[in-house]
Amino acid sequence: MNDPRPLRTLAVGLGPIGIAATRLALSRRSLAVVGAVDLDPAKEGAELASLVNADGGAGAASRAHNDGAVHVERDLERALDRLAPDLVLLCTSSFLPAVRADLLRCAARGVDVVSSCEELLFPALQHPDMAAEIDEAARQGGASILGTGVNPGFILDFVPVIASAVAYDVTGVRGVRVVDAGKRRLPLQKKVGAAMTEREFRDLVAQGKLGHIGMRESVALVGRALGLELEDVAQTVAPVIATEERRTPFLTVAPGAVAGIHNRGIGRSGGRTVVELDLKMFVGALDPRDEIFLDGDPPVHLRFEGGIFGDSATAAILVNSARQVVDARPGLLTVLDIAPPRLAR
């Protein structure tokens, strides 16, 4: 808890999450953003501070130790070799196969990674061989690699597991997250399918182009961490249909159209559902909240009033986990393997 030197951080991936996390990192004295990488040719050579501020950020982007102007480059290996950073903030994709090569590049150089890649929360669920390969490379190279975020990464997985600390036994876990998408940015409203027809929604879900990524990873992590011995992890994705007209600053949802998404993750043990994570994000949702119920001895019921605001929370958790990842043992880690995240100044 002392004040060690700032972590020399390389920002990789400057989409909305990467921009938000980088903007926050630039404002922290515990981190120094020394470089930035993005594949988009339109961003190449751009000054990081202006890119970050153009995206609507607060003016906190310049601090003494970030004075040297950082320009966006395209080649990760070259940036890693030139800068030898302590940490990569990797926000390029939700899917493990798409981040595998970059993780191996970092692992080979012993550079620690915090990533928003949703599948990286529990990569062994869908990609066991790839997870083993990355873990082995990270151990060999002396790199600690973590996937985290607010969901997955905190609300529906980390929090219920931590709540079990006060229990003698846990026989079941239920998590409920309700988000009023009407109070969020347009990209989130689009992501949940607001204003689509039910047919459009179902087509996009079938194509894997709509929906929340990482739900099954949350279920698997909870099951593993609490010793629930899941034999089966599944999910359902369904539309929430509007029963009355709903207007947001960006769009209007007509009655009968899709207001948003209902995503359930289910973990079964002995034929019984023992983990149920229920996520509803739709325009007009009442009583937005995050709630965790542990069945057990004693039962535990935990509630974040109003819910955790997701737009900023993932950026926050990435930055607020950085020091803990750097301090952790090498390997492919989970949010339960490192010291817990907390506000980084």
Add this chain to the structure above:
Amino acid sequence: MNDPRPLRTLAVGLGPIGIAATRLALSRRSLAVVGAVDLDPAKEGAELASLVNADGGAGAASRAHNDGAVHVERDLERALDRLAPDLVLLCTSSFLPAVRADLLRCAARGVDVVSSCEELLFPALQHPDMAAEIDEAARQGGASILGTGVNPGFILDFVPVIASAVAYDVTGVRGVRVVDAGKRRLPLQKKVGAAMTEREFRDLVAQGKLGHIGMRESVALVGRALGLELEDVAQTVAPVIATEERRTPFLTVAPGAVAGIHNRGIGRSGGRTVVELDLKMFVGALDPRDEIFLDGDPPVHLRFEGGIFGDSATAAILVNSARQVVDARPGLLTVLDIAPPRLAR
């Protein structure tokens, strides 16, 4: 998260908390209780399983790897040298000076320690020299030492710090714990002063014989972990006076008598209160709960409905932190330095 061999555990201190933690440890396949130490001559030579079960515990006290009968002994050093345990579960005192010698004995032998000692949550607050001595000995000997519990150790310190993971900034922390002492054991009702006169209560507080230990340690830990730069940590202890008669299964509180205790911990920075932890434990308390409010960006409001049941929770957290302490680096650690606690099977 694999299934390593059970931690060979030595139970030290068989008062109510030690008994509860030992009973739980005996029921876990991840721990093997290989010895027990208590200074009470009446307990010397007693069989641990019967001692634990006589205290009203469930029948889970015998498991295959605990088959060898454990008898209570008095000499800690002899037990450490004979058994060479992985872990000591230390539940002898709330105060650092009273556990110092035993911690040094464990540290010298490289034996990790999880303790319910309240001052050990943040020992540098009241005993900086002793904390440095123990830390140095633990590093030298290769031992990891942790003080934890439900309060201090979880509700009013660990939880608010973890909640800050989703935040860009935290400017203030308020914690509220309300316990209906009428629903708890007689020792807890006595500990909070129920049925005393206000005069008796104040005399005992002045003598340091009444009240919650560890409140200031919670404030200090929160302040340090969130970078709030506290210049001052203080507490107040006051009686809650009954306005009507209250009966518990054990005692009756008359109107005008003490129903329980109100303990406030305050941390100030720049002349302003930035941490306020408010604990009320009294007979007849309405709306028992644990609540955390973070002022900041964004604000966070978290609530454990009904409150966390304290009698069992401290025993649970001690056992549910064991593996994480053994896996941690050597030294005098805080609950924020290790992987977070979770249900141990």
